[in-house]
Amino acid sequence: MGAKFAPSLANIFMAKWEEDVVYAAARPEIVLWARYIDDILLLWRGDHGSLESFMSHLNDNQVGINLTYEASTSNINFLDLEIFVQNNSLQTKTHFKQTDRNGFIPVDSCHHPSWLKSVPRSQILRIRRNCSNVGDFKEQAKILKNRFVDKGYSENHIQEEIERISTIDRATLTREKVKTIVSVIRKASLNVLISWLAPIIWDGIYNLKTLNEQHKDTRIGLFVFAVKKYVRFLGPFLETAERFFMVGHNVTYYVFTDNVKNVSKPKMGEGRNLQLHEVSADKRWQDVSMRRMEILTAMTKERMPNEIDYLVCSDVDMVFNDHMGVEILGDRFATIHPGYFLADPQGFTYERRPISAAYIPYGEGDFYYMAALYGGKVEEIYKLSTACHNGIKEDKKKNIEAVWQEESHLNRYLVYNKPTKVLSPEYIWDTNLPNGDLIKRKRFLAVHKNHAEVRN
Incomplete structure (x- = not known):
């Protein structure tokens, strides 16, 4: 290119x-x-x-x-695969182009003997990996054998490799490829740049003085729900936010609660204000969780565009423990779940049922994001919340509920609408989790609690 x-x-x-x-x-x-x-x-x-x-x-x-x-309704070629329908399921085998020529290196070339010996093995393994049917593998292996023999390779050696590799379970070979990909992804969570060129925000990769100057007139909102027993967490949340969240910048707290009259307003810094909004509390905590998307959609469409530029959405059962500033701001940002930042992506708790609007198939997705902290420009959060809210409504029509409610729909949206910034686990941490030694600054901490008691 x-x-x-x-x-x-x-x-x-x-x-x-x-x-x-x-x-x-x-x-x-x-x-x-x-x-x-x-x-x-x-x-x-x-x-x-x-x-x-x-x-x-x-x-x-x-x-x-x-x-x-x-x-086609029966078969199609994609890259080096032919994908076809057989017995009502998708099968694959290697696709050889009509223009394909025998380009294998002759056995008498000046390469190291061990390298020449490994070439047939790697090509036969590729065929075995590509062919879902053993019969197709044997047929295509014959084509390979003839090509290598034409280049001077030992027919007996090639046949021995074919017979040895034919005994290997194909699932083992595909798992080996997945392990390689998993290793790369796990390392990626500790990097500072992702494949789509978005930064992962860790301490020390940004110049805070420069960013503060760039955002000196930026208006920032913090959206939080505190209903039923969760209202007990609002006081410490707001008090620590005044100490650590966007200090020196214009901040509007959007607090939604079913107990406005009992909310104590902490001492606010200059340019910072608290808006209390009355909201009814649903009986189930799952419905409370999903209701946030409905209100978020309405607020980002009607009110917030006139009041703020960026919105940060947060859980209330958290406390700020260290600096969290404008380094997190971007069109769309989301935080890697601290429990999954080193996990095998196959183990991510995405919604895996195709019937759900939050469905994410295996092999898709980069990180598992936690709904306790995400945000972006107001217009981008409107798009996000609208998509998530629509997905929740679609599921309700089918009488189903995504495995992790709004968080499942959030992850679905971010798989196909990549964050422009990803926040490292520095920005959400739980002191009960392992690997804390990798997290030098724990900026936003989960409050330890009895989940069953609080949610009841």
Whole structure:
């Protein structure tokens, strides 16, 4: 693609286009949209006419993107895979292009013998990994064997490799690939830059003096719910916020509670004010949790655009323990869950039931984000809360509830609308968790409590 940075630039461009056009369309027919640079795999739950209409919509753009496509109800090629339907399930095997030529290095080339010996093995392993049926593997392995023999490799050696690899359970090979990916992701949570070029905010990677100057006139809101027994946490929350949260900046606290008259207002700094909003409390804590998205949608549409520029959304059963300032602000920011920042992504507690609007399939997702701290520009939080609220309503129509209520819908949204900043576990921590030695500054702490008692 020319210059070294061209693939990265193309990926950034296409990711932005997908966010604005593809994911914004929220078409229910899209089962899967997967892209590798400029190759796209789309699983479409609909007829050919609706697919054709959708593709015409995508190609009707001002940025010069023109998608050509092949559609089939039985088989399709994507990268080096042929994906086909067999016995009502998706199967795969290696796709050999018609223009494919025997480009393997001859056995008499000046490479190290061990390297030459490993080339057939790696190619046969690739075939085994790609072929979901053993019969397809054996057939395609014959093609490989003939190509290697043409290049001077020992036919007996190639056949021995084929027979040895054919005994390996394919699931073992695919798990090995997943482990490699998992290792990269686990390390990524300790990095300062993510694959989509968003920063992970850790202490020391920013110049606070410069950021404070840039945001000297920025208006910041802090949105929090304190209903039923959770009102007991509001006092310490506000008191510690005045000590550590956005100190020196204009802050409006938006507190929603069912007990306004018993809220004690702490001493406020200059440019900081408290708004108390009366709200009824639902009987179940799960409904209280999900109700926040409904109110957040209304507030970010009608009131907040005139009062603030950025909004931070938080749980109330927390206390500020160290500096939390404008370094967190961005179009969309979310916080890595402290219990999962080193976890295997296969173990993330995403909503895994396809029937739910919060569904995230295995293999999708970067981090597990905690709904106790997220935010962004007001207009971006309106988009986020609207999507989450609509998802909650869709689930209610089906008489189901996402596994972690609003947090499940939040994670679903952020899988396909990447945060522009990711906050490290410094910004949410629980002192009962392991690996605390990796977290040098614990800025926002969970209050220890009896969850059953508080939620009852």
